[in-house]
Amino acid sequence: MPEPAMLRIRPARVNDAKALVALHYAAVHAVSPGHYTPAQLAAWSPLPDAARHAWLRGVICTPTLRVLVGEVDGQPCGFAIADLAEGRVNALYVAPAHAGCGLGRALLAACEHALQAQGHAQGTVRASLNAEAFYAAAGYRALGPALQPLADGSALPCVEMSRPLI
Template sequence: MTNAQKSSEILVRRVRTEDAAAVCQIHIDAVRQLCAPDYLPEYIEAWVGKLTPAIYERVIADWGETMFVAEQAGRIIGCSALSGNEVRAVYVNPLHARQGVGTLLMRFLEKEAVARCIPKLRLTASLNAELFYQKHGYKVVERSWHILPCGTKIPCIFMEKNLR
């Protein structure tokens, strides 16, 4: 295998506390760039404007979510999170969007859910992510609003998928 082949491989692994800054930046960049066509700037600012690596350090250490990161050539290029039967996040660095990174992260989350005997996964999709989740078998339950921690309401789509 050549060095070019090795550097293009994507490794998915569980998140570590030292990944907090990279995960935070991916979340911010993904929302600011990939969600911009579907959300007003004030929604995007409310969504990610106050995120910090320290917040992610606490999430990784204390919240009990199962989180994964996708790495390529030693750099984190995507992240995902599962909490109980809820997919909490799938974010990909915009430079790596639509290259299969999100799909790899979804596979790991679903494999984890199956291993835990979770029969159905639920998620709150951003408007720009609806087609991604539909492609992975998720069905629209309801178009609604998501309330961000700061209290701002943004449009979203509640979706679910039976794993059995």
């Protein structure tokens, strides 16, 4: 019987940006058909390039954002971004090969802990349509449909959700 994988959550480092952009691309483009069109997926996560790497390095360095990396056996396999000022989980992605291993739940718990530490009693998220069930299973309640603005000026249909943190 194989040994269980070792999960670890740590703060992101600037040199993680390239790997995390690639992970984001893989996770978004693995979304099952029916939730979003190929054009929406391409707008949500375009091909990784130097501009996207630079953008994520900037996000990692933003003091009001907490970027967390989830590692499995020492390799980055997921990441999340918590907006400490707004009390919001801005992003949470897990590599397709590691979906269902508990990494997403661990990243979400770490984000919620960071939001609580900043005094937020409520956590919010704009859940993608494919992630709504994940957040509901974690205790988030759907507030209604929403749109998530994308870098190309389009917007992605999603669900505004919230959960008490205390």
